Amino acid sequence: MPATFPPDPTRDSALLLLTETLDRRRTLDAALNSLPGGLPGAAGRDRAAAHRLAAAVLRRLGTLDAVLEPHLRRAPPVTVRHVLRLGAAALLLLATPPHAAVSTAVALTRRAGFGPFAGLVNAVLRRIAADGPGVLESL
Numbered sequence: 001m002p003a004t005f006p007p008d009p010t011r012d013s014a015l016l017l018l019t020e021t022l023d024r025r026r027t028l029d030a031a032l033n034s035l036p037g038g039l040p041g042a043a044g045r046d047r048a049a050a051h052r053l054a055a056a057v058l059r060r061l062g063t064l065d066a067v068l069e070p071h072l073r074r075a076p077p078v079t080v081r082h083v084l085r086l087g088a089a090a091l092l093l094l095a096t097p098p099h100a101a102v103s104t105a106v107a108l109t110r111r112a113g114f115g116p117f118a119g120l121v122n123a124v125l126r127r128i129a130a131d132g133p134g135v136l137e138s139l
Contacts, residue, residue, distance in 0.1 A: 005107040011086065013050035015108060018057060018082045028055060056089040057082075064088045066139050071124040080117045083109050087125045092136055098129035 020031030032051065057064060064085050076084070087105030090096035102125045109121045128135065 005111050007111070008104060008107065009046040010049040010053065011104050011108045012111065013046065014053040014057075014086055015079070015082055015112065017050060017054035018085065019079070021054070021058060022061075022082070023078060028058060053086060053089060053094065056093045057085045060089065060093060061085070063136060063139060064092075067092065067128060067135055068124065071127055076117060076120060077114060079112050080109060080114050080121065083112065083114075083121055084124055087121065088128055091125065091129050092133050095133075098126075102126055102129060 017028060017031050020026045020034065021028050024031075026034065028051070032047075067088055068081075068084050075081070083105050086108070087101050090101040090105075091098060102122060105125055106118045106122050109115065109118045
């Protein structure tokens with residue numbers, strides 16, 4: 001039986017917010033308000049956490065991309081890049097424990113329909129976790 005990945009309202013919603021803001025060129029507030037029911041399946045705490053995570057990515061987008069780039073031989077699909085950005089932000093900006101940031105990003109990759117890229121997400125985020133927040137100072 002294949003593994004199932006239960007919904008994670010915070011990360012699922014953060015990915016939707018990034019998609020709306022970066023791919024559809026909407027403001028973060030407009031993206032929050034335009035999604036059905038605000039954020040699908042998200043309670044108030046999940047909504048706030050999703051907003052915090054997406055906002056962290058948007059504030060440091062260039063920095064996060066610079067951290068990710070050396071670990072990517074070629075450009076992944078846009079959704080996978082967004083997942084990597086979310087994972088890197090969780091690790092480097094929000095002090096999420098490495099095992100949690102990596103495993104939730106891998107599960108998000110699979111839930112988003114990009115299962116073949118789960119290994120890439122796992123490997124890249126583990127390397128970034130090993131480098132630690134000091135990698136930001138070297139940029």
